[in-house]
Amino acid sequence: MVAGILDYSVYIPKYRIKAEEIRKSWGEFLGAGVNEKAVCFPDEDVITMACEACMGVAKRGLVDVDEVKAIFFATTSSHYVEKELASTLATVLGATRAFTVNLGYSTKSGTSALISALKYVSDSNEKALVVAADAPRSSIFDPLEHEAGCGAAAFVVQGGAEGAIAFLEDFASASYEALGDRFRVDGEKRPRSLDVRAYNVKVLRQLATDCVNNLLSKLNRNIDAYDHIIFTPPIDGGRASIDVVRSMGGSPDKVTKTTMSSFVGDCGCALPLISLAHVLENSKPNEKILLISYGYGGGCDALSFVTTEKVLRAQSKDFKVKDYLESKKYIDFKTYLRYRGLIE
Amino acid sequence: MAYIPAPMYWGRIPEKYRLVGYRCKKCGAVNFPYRSACRQCGSKADYEEVKLSWRGKVYSYSIIASGGSPPEFANFERAVGPYPIAIVELDEGLRIMAQLTECDPGEVKIGMEVEATLRKVYEDEGIIRYGIKFKPVRVKQ
Numbered sequence: 001m002v003a004g005i006l007d008y009s010v011y012i013p014k015y016r017i018k019a020e021e022i023r024k025s026w027g028e029f030l031g032a033g034v035n036e037k038a039v040c041f042p043d044e045d046v047i048t049m050a051c052e053a054c055m056g057v058a059k060r061g062l063v064d065v066d067e068v069k070a071i072f073f074a075t076t077s078s079h080y081v082e083k084e085l086a087s088t089l090a091t092v093l094g095a096t097r098a099f100t101v102n103l104g105y106s107t108k109s110g111t112s113a114l115i116s117a118l119k120y121v122s123d124s125n126e127k128a129l130v131v132a133a134d135a136p137r138s139s140i141f142d143p144l145e146h147e148a149g150c151g152a153a154a155f156v157v158q159g160g161a162e163g164a165i166a167f168l169e170d171f172a173s174a175s176y177e178a179l180g181d182r183f184r185v186d187g188e189k190r191p192r193s194l195d196v197r198a199y200n201v202k203v204l205r206q207l208a209t210d211c212v213n214n215l216l217s218k219l220n221r222n223i224d225a226y227d228h229i230i231f232t233p234p235i236d237g238g239r240a241s242i243d244v245v246r247s248m249g250g251s252p253d254k255v256t257k258t259t260m261s262s263f264v265g266d267c268g269c270a271l272p273l274i275s276l277a278h279v280l281e282n283s284k285p286n287e288k289i290l291l292i293s294y295g296y297g298g299g300c301d302a303l304s305f306v307t308t309e310k311v312l313r314a315q316s317k318d319f320k321v322k323d324y325l326e327s328k329k330y331i332d333f334k335t336y337l338r339y340r341g342l343i344e
Numbered sequence: 345m346a347y348i349p350a351p352m353y354w355g356r357i358p359e360k361y362r363l364v365g366y367r368c369k370k371c372g373a374v375n376f377p378y379r380s381a382c383r384q385c386g387s388k389a390d391y392e393e394v395k396l397s398w399r400g401k402v403y404s405y406s407i408i409a410s411g412g413s414p415p416e417f418a419n420f421e422r423a424v425g426p427y428p429i430a431i432v433e434l435d436e437g438l439r440i441m442a443q444l445t446e447c448d449p450g451e452v453k454i455g456m457e458v459e460a461t462l463r464k465v466y467e468d469e470g471i472i473r474y475g476i477k478f479k480p481v482r483v484k485q
Contacts, residue, residue, distance in 0.1 A: 014446055014482060041446055042423035043463040047474065051462045055398075059485075079472055088474070092361050092462055094395075323483040338423045 003122040003157060004164025005305070007063050007314055008277040009056030011049050011133075011152045012264055012324040015039040017336045022146060025333035031147030032237030037265025038149045039331060039339050040135055046075040046152070047085060050133035051092050053154035056324075058093070060317040063127065063156045070099040070128040072117045074109035074269050077135050081186070089131060098129075107182075107233070108295030110134075110269035111303060114155065114276075118168045121159035130155045134268030138190040140342050144182075145190075147234050149265020153273035165311040166280060166289065169304040170218050174211035178203040178298035181235075191296075201240045204233060204294055208244045211300040212292060219304060223250040226304075227287040230258045230275045233294040234266045241292070263325070274321075276305075281321045285309045350471055358393060360475040363460055365438065366391035376440050397435040398460035400478070405430040407449045416466035428452045432478050445477040457481045 018036045023029035031037070040049070050073060058065040073086035086100035101116065103109040110132030117128040133152035138145035158164065180194040181203055193200075208231070216223060223229070229250055231241035238259050242252045260275045261267070267274060272293040279289055289305040337343050356378060358364035365376040368391060373384035376396065380389050408417075409426045421427065428444040430452065444452060445463055458478040465475040 041463075042420055043445055043465070043477070045464055045472070047472075048462050048464065079467075088361075091357060094362065318485045319483055327482050341423065 002161055002167065003118040003159045004167040004308075005280070006127065006156045006158050006163050006165065007057055007060055007317075008153065008155045008280055009053050009060060009319060010154075010274050010277045010321050010324050011052035011056060012274070013038045013040050013044060013049070013150060014327060014329050015041060015331050015339065016328045017331055017333070021330070021333055022336070026140065029146055030143035031234075031265070032143075033234055033239075033259075033262055034147050034149075034265055035262050037147070037263070038151055038267075039336060040150050042339055042341070044150075046078050046133040046135055047088050049135070049150065049152035050075070050089055050131045050154070053133065053152040054089055054093055054129065054131060056319050057129075057154050057156055059319050060314075062314060062317060065129065065156065066094040067127055068093075068095050068098055068129040068156065069126040070101065070117065070120055071095065072101045072103065072113040072120075072128060072130045074103040074113040074132040075134050076104055076107060076109065076184075076268050077137065078104065086131075089129075093129075095129075106295035106297065106299055107269050108272075108293040108299045108301050110153070110271070110273045111291065111293035111301040114157070114273065115171050115301060115303065117157050121157055123159060125158060125160040125162070127156055127158045130157060130273070132270040132273045134270040136191060136266060136268045137340060140337070142190070143195070144193065145342075147261070147266045149261070149267050151264050151267040151270050151274050153270055153277050155273065155277070163310065164308055165314045166305040166307045169306055170215060171301060171303045172211050172215035172218060173302075174207045174214070174300040176207060176210075176298050178207070178296070182296035197236055200235050201243075203298070204235050204240050205244050205247075207298065207300040208241070208292060208294060209248065211302045212244075212248060212290070215302040215304060223248045223290070225288055226250070226254065226290040228258055228279045228283060228289045229254040229292070230272060230279060230290065231255050231292040232259065232261060232271045232275055234261045235294075238262070278321045280307070280311060281315055283307050283311060285311055347468075348473075350469075353473060361462060363396045363398060363476050364393045365396045367394045374436075374438055376438060396438065399481075400432040400434040400458055402444075402452060402454055402456045402458060403431040403433040403439055404454065405444070405452050416468060420466070430458070430478065432458055443477045444479065446479045451480065
């Protein structure tokens with residue numbers, strides 16, 4: 001299987017709130033590891049953010065986005081529980097003959113989409129678009145709300161060897177039932193968690209260790225062979241992921257420098273892909289990237305990428321990840337409550 | 345409520361989602377939004393679709409103050425307060441009317457550079473009506 005990433009873009013809403021502002025106004029801030037986070041404007045949702053990320057790829061000009069043959073869209077927080085979502089993106093992009101795949105249910109559905117798209121194109125030289133957008137929400141009394149951010153990432157992938165800025169070397173998964181670490185019940189807007197920290201950490205550790213060990217043995221290498229490690233779930237303020245990597249012999253620094261939840265919040269299934277775009281923008285040719293993604297309820301994906309010389313060309317393009325991270329406007333707590341619709 | 349039935353909205357998806365205009369095959373004038381007769385030559389609609397530029401400048405504007413919105417915009421207004429609508433002159437010269445988003449009333453200026461963005465316009469009967477709005481240019485090339 002030969003397939004790789006041609007280009008990427010992200011969308012992070014302009015509005016941000018600092019943890020300190022919530023702590024000051026609400027009396028406490030429960031989002032461990034989050035310093036500030038992105039907040040959707042009231043007319044934004046996962047579809048509009050996904051469109052912005054796709055338009056970002058189009059504006060960068062490396063790839064004709066309307067040529068994609070398939071669109072894989074992932075979210076866990078759509079307004080609709082049943083309705084085509086990727087078709088909305090196809091319409092905006094003018095790719096109305098694309099095959100669409102709608103993924104959800106899991107916070108790892110972003111990497112499920114990326115793996116599925118790379119497999120889909122691997123037998124041809126067709127292009128596919130992968131988009132993940134998420135905006136989890138909860139009650140202001142719940143730690144989930146305090147850590148909840150929002151954002152989107154889009155990638156164009158292609159089969160064959162030409163043009164890729166990074167190749168997928170291989171991937172592995174671990175899928176083993178986990179109960180109650182985080183879930184959302186039909187008809188409810190807010191995810192729930194039993195909030196048993198030690199249990200959540202234990203489940204994450206078991207699945208991630210199994211998943212990553214499987215990938216490493218397939219590739220016959222150690223975890224310290226990686227230049228960048230992305231492992232985003234904000235469980236225990238991100239400390240749980242760092243502990244997993246450390247216990248496997250990896251350097252914690254490689255995880256912390258890719259951790260984006262500290263300044264955009266928990267963007268659900270989009271966070272691993274936003275982080276991947278950020279790493280690609282800051283990597284050198286021939287570097288190895290390990291992307292680990294956790295799906296609450298018992299799923300883990302690990303993907304191994306290696307960058308090519310062409311990553312430098314992508315980095316020279318306008319509409320960078322950095323631009324979306326740095327162009328921001330801070331809001332106060334009252335505005336936050338209004339924008340998030342937390343008062344009903 | 346300025347009720348637009350979903351089937352009618354669906355018929356206008358290209359202009360609402362992609363900012364597609366309609367070039368009159370007779371006189372070449374671009375119409376936006378769709379008109380059953382060309383705004384320039386008055387001939388019966390016979391158009392080719394053209395994708396309009398997603399960039400432009402504020403030609404003129406007005407502020408919708410509290411209570412000034414149609415009911416379908418009430419939730420949006422409750423969340424953001426008074427908001428501007430504008431006549432935007434697109435890069436190709438065509439002027440169209442659109443809501444400005446992510447823009448405080450005090451921020452909007454004639455001549456301000458704006459870019460198109462797909463946003464929720466309103467929700468009705470559980471259906472989200474998406475559409476093009478304009479916002480101040482955020483990331484410059």
